[in-house]
Amino acid sequence: MTEKLRVGIVGAGIAQRHLTGYKWNSELFDVKVLCSLDEERGKPACEEFGIPEYTQDIETLFARDDLDIIDVCTPPDSHFEFSKRAIEAGKHVICEKPLFGSIAEVDEMMEIVSKTDRKFMPIFQYRYGTGLQKLKRLIELGLTGKPFLTTIETHWWRGPDYYAVPWRGKWATELGGGLLGHAIHAHDMLNYVHGACAEVFSHGATLVNDIEVEDTSTLSVRMKNGSLAALSMTLGSRKEISRLRFCFHDLVAESILEPYTMGRDPWTFTAGTPEHQAKIDAALADYEVKEDGYTRQFELFHAAITGNTEPPVTLQDARNSLELVTAAYHSQRTGERTPLPIQAQHPLYRSWLP
Template identity: 50%
Template structure:
């Protein structure tokens, strides 16, 4: 296999960002050779912009193309399971936008398929990458931060009527959820990436901002497996837009940059408790090498993983952890009870968190 992998992108919405931020900066690793979308005008627009001649309306055609190494799924969430399953079974490597699938049952099924699949699957959590988050992760993993005490995540974004003019948005059947699923899932993934697994969740969801089926405000209290406590809050009704993650450890306070859609890029605020801790951090981060943010680093590390030069930067297990939080959140809100994780097939929302009347 050539070291340059041929990519087919399915869905030309967020798929354009994958091209601009992920594949073009890694042109020595990937080449986009095909586009697939149900909208011919959108296909032609993106195809003309990037000089991609192969433009396909039928996803199934991609599965038979021997020269396509990677299928990148950028469709609305409701189509993810079928496409990921079919692409893996066709022997392709797969990239899939969040959410990977629409239930814990579905993600467990995908993880079973992965065990015998020829290709590798990488879900997208592009917010994990950049200098700020990478330095925070390095400090925590080195043991310098010490015991985790508490954390907060604030996802205060703004979505109004024009956003929901796209027909699949704001609907249970096609978006599979609201701010919890489509927006705060990114900062929540960063939080668990840095703070570890969640033990218990008490959450609430509400629809207060927009006339939509799904929620646009959420709040939760968490207990982590480490014993640390945390709170999560998100809304799509903010005037300004910020993503703020603040973590308090025994030896450091860590606070993210507040950029809503790229919190990992800029250096984060790292406050050491004393001079000894400061010196340890400075030694650890000496000779720091730049880590490009978002898709650029995620795609580069995906290429490394395919060729055995590292682990997948995001795995299906990471997606399961994110979807487990989503499932627990919806169950806790509807029952007004605390939910203990992990969740297995015995959980009442294992097959779907979507309300029965919307399935």
């Protein structure tokens, strides 16, 4: 019989997408309690998803012995404290993006987790779209050839209504702008496909809304594998799209344009010759389609906990994504190319907040 893992969720906003993921994995997880200060969203979520208990007291979650996982879905400035306390209370942790407010906090959490037998999984659910997974499969089979260039566009719209939520648009509580909170999923896909970045040059600006943080950015990136990438982000695009395009020696992979599920099918994979196209088509014909998004990431996390293996998304993965953000902010402020990795001596290691 499959072991059900017992979950306590903190937050009632993005948490509702997590709850859908748990619902589709009902044989693997039992969500026992939802903790939120927002009763107007928290209580209806409990009713909709059949959660037996609602509370506004997070202290009770850390003290409970009937929870295996605490899932942190709160605003970014509270992620580190809640995650740290959950690990120290003997719970496994799932934490939404953006993970923390500095590389130093990621490194500290790595140290904390390393002294326990607990698992920590940051959220990067876009990785599990079928289109992106097909590209990963072609890379594993050696059918892509040498990588040359990646272009990623995160062009969305966010107006004043979005920033009416008090914690948004402020360095102290959102920790960053569109580069951190919106484009981070697409940029994680860059690391997921190609590995870590080696150098970043970036421009950033606040052009769309009257907020503290950036809402438009461009990044020029050199990857450690030798390929190049050009990334752009704006929250001022009246036509919302997300586009990923990967150019390899033997094929080009292109995502759909849907802004919030760009990892999903149908992607296109175009080879350089009819003969190679036939190999690609044959490889993809054998691809076994699985669940995607949160549903798949949670399914894999269950397997990691019960099988005592590495989580599907690791703290190092989150570090790679936050290194890209840190390097971009440093480049924007200094006008210089910024090498990676970001180590303890870097001026933004402990915080990129201005």
